[in-house]
Amino acid sequence: MSGITRRMALRAGAASILVPLAAPGQVERANAQSRFDWRRFRGERIEVTVQLSPRGQFLQRNNQEFEDLTGIKVGLEVVPEQQHRQKIIVEYASGRPSFDVTEVSLHVNKRQVGKAKWNTDIRPLIADASLTAPDFEFGDYGQGMVQYATQADGRLDSCPAGADYFILYYNKELLAARNVAVPTTWDEMFEAAKRLADPSKQIHGHIGRGLKNANVVLWSSYLLGTAQRDMIDANRQLITDTPDAVWAGETYKKFLRDVSPPGSIGFNWNECQTTFMQGRAAMWVDGIGFAAPLEDKARSRIAGKVGYAVVPRGPGPNHHCALFGAGYGIPEASRKKGPAWFYIQWALGKSNQLKWLTSGAGVPARSSPFRNEEAIAQSHFPRDFFQTLEASARIARAGLPEIVPVTQFRDVIGTALTNSISGADVATELRRATAEFRPILEQSERES
Template sequence: MTRGITRRTALTAGAGLLAAPPIVREANAQSRFDWKRFAGERIEVSLTANPRSQILIQNQREFEELTGIRVGSEQIPEQQHRQKFVIEFASGRPSFDVISISLHVNKRQVGRARWTTDIRALMADASITDPEFDFADFGAGAVAYSTQADGRMDTLPEFTDYFILYYNKELLEAKNIRPPQTFDEMYDSAMRLNDPSRQIFGNVGRGLRNANVVLWSSFLLGTQQRDCLDDQRRLITDTPDAIWAGEFYKKLLRDCSPPGVSGFNWNESQTTFMQGRAAFWLDGVGFATPLEDRARSRVAGKVGYAVVPRGPAHHHCAMFGTALGISEASRKKGAAWLYTQWAVNKTNQLRFLTSGAGAPARTSPYRNEEAIRNSRFSREYFATLIESARISRPGLPEIVPVTEFRDTIGAALTSTIGGADVATELKRATEAFRPVLEASERAA
């Protein structure tokens, strides 16, 4: 069963936008590896609705023909999908064999409950692991993200979402401004480019509670502190560094962003940037596709891509990611493992990259010169992804109550856009969330 696509997938212009690289499906079929070992079985796959899931579902017939395994696939909007799989896992009888997981939201929750299988044993079994699987091709950061603190690797990396800086080349060139190298440069340039009388703003970004925390954490990553938790996993979101990040967030959104930005999520930010009304936009790599859609975007062909600017102490970009897990309750782990291998094989990962669906977890797509040369995206885009991978760090703390964390800290940040004192708001939010975190950690 395939369900409708919403959220980011709705931003693509349809299947025609997904320019797939040359198919190499015959290569593995001709090898001695027995892809037909589980022929006749049927597995259920539950995916979050996004461009990567769309690619997998559009091409899953390749897997079915290769293996003889039938696949029932669904894709569900992100929030509903998280609710669904938590409820089903907790019931002990999940309806799916393979599940996509947002690591920045559910990694610790899934790992603590041991809902998904440790795939290390599966990878070590030559009878069910394709010799061309090439685990070494996955980036070290993506592998670490899929690995729990106790060493269990209970998901396989699929996609790594880096925050990057989108900029309007036309607006910057008109005032002879180069892409900013530091956060201070970003603010100064945004102020120079800010012209509310023409409905042109120096910056646009997430101001809405919850959604905005990942923007604030992008600034925090540039400080000496870098993290929201200390070495003892205690909350540290009201420190001088956290306050500095909040002050920068406040002035960037208050001084040189559109009116009403406190209610902006990614969608409103994207719309503003697509209309050519913002010079800078710091957000995830997955928005490149709609920005370059000439039928819908006024800035198509005029979008610049750069890594997140350097902070006062460090240079990092926020990293988020998705991975595929195999339900521990599944009775079809072998067939599920074959699907998981196929889903993140080099061909599909290259499809992700060249279609603009995001940054693949494997490294080989970035070395495919022919595909990059023929892509609609500029070399600057690919160079930005490669550099972002080098400087990336998780953009959210790996905790179970991450939604409550985002709600609480996010509400404080939104208040600052309206003029509230940053230190006061972060102190209040930290004190409110600290007992929630402590209770969660005790339950671990």
């Protein structure tokens, strides 16, 4: 995907807040009172590979800080997203990856990397006071991202890095004009969308993804509000044609058919973004990364008028928002796990995660940046943006099943959803799609 992607979160974020790093001498004196020493591996060299994104570029710009802090030399490679995913899998499979630290797209490669046990379980490293800085505070990471980075067998084989939460965007001006409250349930949102539509001004109550593959993450946002909340069961069997899955499909269908613009069947995130920033849609559920362009006064007609809220609740006992994200892992084959862990602590520590947020590099996996009053005061975003991030971090859950053939899954289920927008019966379409994909998943589970 070229240009701004939803994972290039907050590209036009607030002004940067500089958090000074201590000089090596100061660090050594401070660490003299603890078992941890940032200079323990000085003279070593590690190789790091990350995706080309504002986060990767941030690490490039600040690489010298880590080298000065630790005395560890870093060969940092920044590779475009799709190529990076392919590169690391090929190298992992070879048994001799060239890198000591890598970024892993959890929504794409988590299951593949986890089943092969290609990455080191970092829990023993975190527990080792001689290897983990006293102020690293792993408990600061959002619960949803920690769960996302943890494999089914309990191994934490990557450290949570960047998060992409699905949230509710709404046009404050349009809601105020019709005296409509911010909806807290999907039913309330549908009724609000009907009230907010103004055909005479080409304003629609809702906008959302209709395009095959891209649409699955909106359907899963509805499913996460039911009793089911997962697309595979504990036995790794596909469950995408259950009553809850059908309810999610029916909800998806009525939002796209009844309260969205004509032609939504062909909309991906970019068409949704354009429609919403032109003020022609009242509400939109999608990734947090679109906040930046929506608040860009040079591009958006509604800059300063955007409201932020957690996704509405469904009819079930659960309330989750769809989560996508990345983690940083250390290959099991690496012979430099100590220096690699030092790099991850620096890259994903409190200081740099705050800088990610305030410089526009991305949404951090940690929670403390969202409560930083200095960041909020200097930000281009309103307080409800930060409140929504913090609240979403608490209820986040994977927005796609943790399987290897995830792209095929999105294609097959996405086709069923697209057909439903065209008028097909939802239950029939989901039964057909489930039957079509089930052998694909079963073969993948046998092979991986």
